[in-house]
Amino acid sequence: MRKLIPWVGSKTPLLWAIQSLLPVHFRKFVDVFGGSGTVTLNLQLPKNCLQIYNDLDHDLYNLLYCTKNKTLALTRELGFLPDNSRDTFDEVCRFLKMEEYGDRDLEEELALAKVLFDKPQAEEISRLLLQRSVPPDVRRAAAYYKMIRYSFNGQGNNYAVASCDIRQFFHQIWEVSRRLKDVVLENRDFESIIKKNNEPQTVLYCDPPYYKAERCYDVEFPRSDHQRLHDVLIVHEGFFMVSYNYCDFIKELYKECFIYYLERPNSQSRKKGSVYEECIITNYDPRVFARQITMYGDFGRDDRACKLVHIPDHPLKVE
Numbered sequence: 431m432r433k434l435i436p437w438v439g440s441k442t443p444l445l446w447a448i449q450s451l452l453p454v455h456f457r458k459f460v461d462v463f464g465g466s467g468t469v470t471l472n473l474q475l476p477k478n479c480l481q482i483y484n485d486l487d488h489d490l491y492n493l494l495y496c497t498k499n500k501t502l503a504l505t506r507e508l509g510f511l512p513d514n515s516r517d518t519f520d521e522v523c524r525f526l527k528m529e530e531y532g533d534r535d536l537e538e539e540l541a542l543a544k545v546l547f548d549k550p551q552a553e554e555i556s557r558l559l560l561q562r563s564v565p566p567d568v569r570r571a572a573a574y575y576k577m578i579r580y581s582f583n584g585q586g587n588n589y590a591v592a593s594c595d596i597r598q599f600f601h602q603i604w605e606v607s608r609r610l611k612d613v614v615l616e617n618r619d620f621e622s623i624i625k626k627n628n629e630p631q632t633v634l635y636c637d638p639p640y641y642k643a644e645r646c647y648d649v650e651f652p653r654s655d656h657q658r659l660h661d662v663l664i665v666h667e668g669f670f671m672v673s674y675n676y677c678d679f680i681k682e683l684y685k686e687c688f689i690y691y692l693e694r695p696n697s698q699s700r701k702k703g704s705v706y707e708e709c710i711i712t713n714y715d716p717r718v719f720a721r722q723i724t725m726y727g728d729f730g731r732d733d734r735a736c737k738l739v740h741i742p743d744h745p746l747k748v749e
């Protein structure tokens with residue numbers, strides 16, 4: 431398992447199901463809400479398939495960019511400050527919040543872009559502003575990496591009082607760098623990346639912030655974005671797969687799709703045996719496209735069971 435950082439909502443426990451439900455033939459794979467990159471880094475894809483990682487969080491994008499393209503500089507920067515004291519953690523947080531090194535003009539421009547334009551346009555303008563004034567920044571990537579690694583549960587907000595020598599992760603950074611060699615990295619809002627890749631042979635994998643858990647991330651995901659995501663996906667010419675928490679709102683929203691139900695151990699709960707209910711939604715019938723799945727649609731067993739719980743009247747994607 432290749433891993434760069436721990437991340438809330440990481441798909442490590444569900445990779446086996448995502449892999450099984452993929453269609454067999456396609457030319458491009460887009461990880462629309464890439465997060466830690468776990469899906470991009472670990473899925474097995476057809477030979478010569480172009481892979482795109484995307485996340486709107488600029489710090490995540492910058493970390494992946496520097497891991498891929500500035501590996502030596504990043505590991506050198508991380509090696510300079512190997513202690514994980516609270517002082518280091520606080521300094522790293524100050525740096526990221528730009529309290530000390532801040533660029534006030536940039537912050538004002540980014541805030542204005544949000545007020546003056548609608549979301550996809552504001553995102554495009556922010557991307558250009560960030561590209562112009564914050565070139566891929568190794569210092570920032572190293573600070574961000576430390577903040578995640580030194581924090582409790584990798585959430586970046588509470589200092590974890592546990593010993594952590596950052597140098598133990600260097601081999602992972604090099605391995606991830608090699609894996610990212612041919613992966614295109616993007617830093618866009620989901621709507622613009624989906625529209626940009628609207629082709630019949632493209633698979634979009636979407637792992638958005640979950641319903642009623644939208645505030646777990648630094649980038650804003652208003653509740654209305656679930657509908658915005660649905661509306662842009664439904665007209666996608668290729669294949670799509672979406673991961674969500676299993677709840678009535680999502681079942682209703684995606685009723686024109688196939689819905690698979692699965693459970694995973696709930697790591698946030700102290701109750702023994704507690705499980706978290708998830709679903710994987712597709713616009714195609716995986717029983718036709720994914721050869722390993724039986725006619726009934728269910729696969730796996732015991733704690734790795736995946737059940738087909740909803741079949742639409744007419745599949746959106748048939749070839």
Ligand SMILES: C[S@@+](CC[C@H](N)C(=O)[O-])C[C@H]1O[C@@H](n2cnc3c(N)ncnc32)[C@H](O)[C@@H]1O
Pocket residue numbers: 437438439440441442462463464465466467468469484485486487618619620621637638639640647648649650651
């Ligand atoms: C559930 S996490 C993805 C986890 C990822 N699959 C993994 O395995 O680590 C959701 C991600 O969506 C990103 N995000 C939130 N709003 C977004 C938007 N409008 N466009 C693109 N990415 C967004 C967040 O930064 C967060 O990393």
